Amino acid sequence: MLYREAGDFKTTYREDNQTFPIKSERYLFWGAMLIAFCVVPFFVNSYWEKSVLVPLLVWSLVALGLNILTGYCGQVSLGTGAFMAVGAFACYKLMTAFPGMSIFFVVILSGGVTALVGMLFGLPSLRIKGFYLAVATLAAQFFLIWVFNKFAWFYNYSASGQITAPERTVFGIIVTGPNAAPWATYLFCLTFLFIFAWLARNLTRGRIGRSWMAIRDMDIAAEIIGVEPLRAKLSAFAMSSFFIGVGGALFFSVYLGAAEVTEAFGIDKSFLALFMVIIGGLGSILGSFLGAAFLVLMPVFLKNLFVGSLGWPTDVAAHIQIMLIGGLIIFFLIVEPHGLAQLWRLTKEKLRLWPFPY
Amino acid sequence: MLQKAEETAPLLAVNNIEVIYNHVILVLKGVSLSVPRGGIVAILGANGAGKTTTLKAISNLLRAERGEVTKGTIIFDGAEIQDQSPSDLVQRGCIQVMEGRHCFGHLTIEENLMTGAFTRKDGRGAIAADLEMVYDYFPRLRERRKSQAGYTSGGEQQMCAIGRALMSRPTTILLDEPSMGLAPQLVEEIFEIVSNLNTKEGVTFLLAEQNTNIALRYATYGYILESGRVVMDGEAKDLRENEDVREFYLGIGGEGRKSFRDVKHYKRRKRWLA
Amino acid sequence: MNVHMREDMSLHSMRADDGIAKGEELLKVDNISLSFGGVKAITDISFDIRKGEIRAIIGPNGAGKTSMLNVINGFYYPQEGTITFRGKRRRRVRPHETAREGIARTFQNIALFKGMSTLDNIMTGRITLQKRNMFWHGLWTGPAEREEIEHREAVERIIDFLEIEHIRKTPVGRLPYGLQKRVELGRALAAEPALLLLDEPMAGMNLEEKEDMSRFILDVNQQYGTTIALIEHDMGVVMDLSDRVVVLDYGKKIGDGTPDEVRNNQDVIDAYLGVPHEEA
Amino acid sequence: MSPAILNFIETCLNGLMAGVMYSLVALGFVLIFKASGIFNFAQGVMALFAALTLVGFQTGQVPFSHLINAIFGTDIHHWGGGMPTILAIVLAMGVMVLLAFLLERFVLKYLVNQEPIILFMATIGLAYFLEGLGDLMWGADIKRMDVGLPSGGSFWWEDLTRAWAPADADYYGMYIDTLDVSAAIIAAILVTGLTLFSQYTATGRALRAVADDHQAALSVGISLRRIWVIVWSLAGFVALVAGILWGAKSGVQFSLSLIALKALPVLILGGFTSIPGAIVGGLIIGVGEKLAEAYVGPLVGGAIENWFAYMLALAFLLFRPQGLYGEKIIERI
Amino acid sequence: PSLSYRTGPYAPNGIPFADGYADYLTLINERDGGVGGVKIDNPECETGYNTEKGVECYESTKNVGTGALIYQPLSTGITYQLIPKVTADGISLHSMAYGRTSAMNGKVFKWVFNYPANYWDGATIAVHHAADMEGGSLEGKSIALVYHNSAYGKEPIRTLEEMSKEMGFKLTLIPVDHPGQEQKSQWLQIRRERPDYVFMWGWGVMNSVAIQEAANIRYPMDHFIGIWWSGSEQDVLPAGDGANGYKSLNFTGVGTDYPVFDDIQKYVVDAGKAAGDGTNLGTVQYNRGMYAAMLAVEAAKKAQELAGHADINAAEMRDGMEALDVTDATLEALGMPGFGPTVSVDCANHGGSGAALVQQWDASAKTWNAVTEFMPSDRELVTKLAMEDSEAFAAENNIEPRACE
């Protein structure tokens, strides 16, 4: 038996509230963290950094943020791209306005700015629900992008409308700009992700998380029970935007290094983030990671498989790749509509019963 | 006790079925039952015993809940029906009234009733006549015919769900907790309707019911389910006389009916272990 | 394992204490009328609920019972009439405000939060009692965790009380109907309400479970003095449990009094009971 | 009339026409949403796919030629000669029906009774799939759609309206695109037909039932399979019509699928479940955004149409959360 | 490597370009056995015109073989992305007539080249062409710029504003939001204002819709001039006959009337080694791809010459690019006489000559015809603007401009 929880009893509620109640899982988690923090940095090269790891970390962060809003609070949003843009532009303006400020705080502050904007655009959610809200959030998407494109102040009046991240450091280590070492950007993003995942976990396991989920599952009943919809929804919008803003800031400053708003933060980003949380599993922190991993890694993997290993023409490969991704999305939904995280849970349940089928 | 049912070839026979939800949760562990043509058979049992699951397995609605029948067969009217779609079944005269009403919230009461006639091909006239019949059974529905079902009261929805099933002119009805949420008077009426249809039109009933008392009064045969197994079955009148059934399902102990005020503190349940 | 309620393990720490003595008026409904478009759901109804009693509301289907509860906890706004709760008159409030004032309820069509476990559902009931803000929750370690554990203890008492320990971590969507009803009761209890509204708590239960449920209701009422208003169609339960009964029919009040009075009221018999209620 | 007023009228008129074009796409969404509660993200891609298929048949392309060539090293792309437009349309429609059929068989069947967002996600998967498939079958180059619909400004109308302005005014007459006029006619026919269908037939009622509750619909004997094949075919048909008209406007290529984004504000404004709503919503959005672009746009630097449409729809929603004609969201406990 | 895009919204343009680029390199490998005996390796990487995929492509290809020598990113967004990266990695980037215009300042952008022309060159050429049509002066005339509402579309605005001051024409700006399928408002505005000329900085579906709309309102098509990215067959074909007479800028010759095509047919297409199906030969984008490849090959030759050995590395390649001098004679020798403008690059000027021609669409023959020779741009103005921008960039990023000389 590979997976056991028998004999692992809790004697205090505190223990029972742990993130990983099962011992073997806990060890697995800390082991993984150890590797991620202490081993990977020594091996990461710029290909892994730029094509795989950093996008994975940044997207995980964004997916986490969206999952708070959509997965936990049930408010479908298609404005993620725009909120990332808010984070990115806030980051750019802060970086250029206060060159001396540590990039760490710049990123956090960008998240804060995004949270405010997110709350503003979350207001309609008090009246509008479901897919109506989803489409309505597109208003935020188009409007914000238009604003960033329109007003040259946001991109410091550069002739091209592009924003380029200047070089900034943390503890004297360069983390933005082209001269940043792969391990540095990787660790920088990983630290953020770690902190925010922990934050998300804390928020979702307590009262705040429950009020979100109550709104998601049945908003009328939730209100009658005593959940204040205004607070719950706006706090979800704020938190989610905070995460997404931080993600956007990292996306721009660390990952891309330069961005043009219409291209880097278009509506396809909003959709991508939504795919991640649905494929990964709504209302699951693990799901955010799995979803991000699936959608970041799968294309790279398929591409390397088709073009690199099989030597197909790039266009045929690209078309088939798109089809395959579509097919896989459908396939996973059929196998487990509640996402990869649920699949993982079921697998665990099966393992528990192993070797009996049920 | 089973012999009687076997003499006439049963209309519906469930042979030793197992049902699993989500690939891991085993709910029915070998349930067999048979329903004779023109009979009224009741399935009784505590919460979570698997009554609803059994009915859904028969009407093939399990797939929609990610459940599946992994073992056993279900025979209706001489044919195995596991692979048929629910709509085929309805066409063959077997319809289910689902637990928890499940009315179409956005449709009006009348439209809800009309959906029941979806599979019928016998013309508008006949359908309209049946509509009148349902309204006669449930005058309350006639009053609310133009209201959206989502806004009607719980009992009204329950009537609507039952009326909707009647609209398909079924020969077999699977009733899941028909009495739930209905006023006592209406409960009686519903069972009157059941027995009427049964005697006058020969409609067969399989009903899952918590109100054991009334169910056994109208049913001809009963099965008792406990955690996914049939633990007892027999003629309704025999069951009514059974000690255990009297105590646990009818609340009539040795000394007659107890007041709810006087039931013992946290008494442990007795379970039949199969 | 037989769980006994220890007297010191109080479910109710607060709220019950509001200066209203047992037997005095806790809630008063005055001349309430409510209609939806053309449909008159409630017409000019008045009654009161006294502290510490079990008050039943009965009536045929569609009589307006559920609507009445909805009015009481602010989900519907009556076109006319006022409601006085704990001496405060009000006309328009949001439901979450009434929850804060100490009204909790269960629903006719189960309204549990399907995506959450039993434990979380019941913990949600305590939302009005928890105070820590987002900042502390983000940090978790420290005040937020302490608060959570404190409330968890209270919730565990309720879980114990309702004998649902074994399904603590099960997602409620998977539970059978009867247990869901019980969890819903737990969720309402968790709010430590002054007034508990129960909408058909025993629908879909068999006798044994009804007995259990009756026990729970009586215990809550007797041990903690919680006032209870309940809607139920099982006359046996209603007559046995309640102190006073209101009868509604087509939105109008046709009877109000002790169970015995009501049982023998001819209007009530005609409209609702049909034949005089038979024993067993 | 002064040219300013005439210009205003002209802007409104063109807005109406543009709105009709959006409605055509929105209709497809409405159909599927109404019938199954699915928000069909793939509607735009379906329009593209239908248009690609139509053009492919019309010009006699060999499907998958690129793939075939890549694998077998052959060099084929056309099988010589095209086919009459009508035949091509019929065949393209056939492909859409086939698609609906396959979709039911391999996807929807397994997703009965799932939450709306899951079904939504599945349609996104479908969108990807069709996008790749369309390109793979017919190639990614831009194609010209020509089914013989007239296009270009109408002279007749221009001359007529020029006479309305004072003779000395600097005015050229009003502009109206004949393609838009055909679109309006087609849309009117479609909407009438579909409304009648959904309102007055048993199938129409069944559609709405399915949207409310899959399981209950199954239980009363509604065959989800049949319903789904029917509505997805209908949606395919609407997609084909939209594809033809938009294709004639902008050529057939990937961007055609993005018209879905123009249809969304129309959709929420009109209400997800209302066929006439799609048209009314389209008209409001069309006029609104054209007026905004013409009269507000210059003040703020233009290109405000896109977000303006969404903002307009959002503003309406604040007053009617279910859109103008959408079914009320039932809130009862 | 070439970062191509054969999928997504811009695939119709991306495919022939990538084909042209690849085919020319194949030709060199097949016919000449490579450059100076070294075979060219051209790994292609699909970006779908998407920035992140572009980055992935860059990272995945930069170490292929002995290391990448030059990048052709084919997207303005990706170019911006890569500018800092190639600078750090020391690999040259050739964003041919797109990307960051001010990259023509080689002092600041050591590793970036955008010859033979840039957008600002294009803007001045378009204005000059209009002036030529008006007999020399644009005084009192009006020009409307229909542009893609993005960084790319906004490129020419500064230049045109400067020129409108200088030459006295009135400039109207008409943005079109991405993707640009619906341009009714814009063209109604044009119809009412009747500008004498309409310029277009469009991309993707926006081009064909604009041309269609222009035809619909019966705008005189020969007064409608697009930038080179708005002037391929893909843009005009959907509009059918209506597009007849539409003009666009281009910096390569059109058609297959050059000796080099015979070789391509012979060594590449007939040999079954073509990247596409061979039907693209002579189209605008194909030729452009070829031209880009030719410049790369010439730069490589130069580099080998300078380095004195054939196996050049990235730094040597850059030197070659900076010393590139493509004259008419060179073109003649390559079998493409007059195919493109002459290009001569030096340390300070990475932008080439800035010349381009104007071509016009003949809808009945379905061909583009050049209507002018290669026209020089207003280099003075362009250089002035480029200096401002590049210096701002240098200041923002702490780059010390190179001295040059």
Ligand SMILES: Nc1ncnc2c1ncn2[C@@H]1O[C@H](COP(=O)(O)OP(=O)(O)OP(=O)(O)O)[C@@H](O)[C@H]1O
């Ligand atoms: N969709 C589901 N997924 C997982 N488990 C389920 C699901 N539906 C039912 N179950 C489980 O199956 C068992 C039987 O449930 P079922 O609804 O058939 O009981 P029942 O006898 O009808 O009870 P009740 O009287 O409460 O209606 C229960 O233990 C329940 O937890």
Ligand SMILES: Nc1ncnc2c1ncn2[C@@H]1O[C@H](COP(=O)(O)OP(=O)(O)OP(=O)(O)O)[C@@H](O)[C@H]1O
């Ligand atoms: N939101 C609403 N919109 C329209 N009609 C409503 C609404 N709420 C209730 N009604 C109507 O008001 C009447 C009373 O409904 P209510 O739910 O209060 O009945 P009830 O007494 O609880 O009945 P039951 O015992 O069947 O649950 C019903 O006829 C119902 O259709």
Ligand SMILES: [Mg+2]
């Ligand atoms: Mg049941």
Ligand SMILES: [Mg+2]
């Ligand atoms: Mg009720």
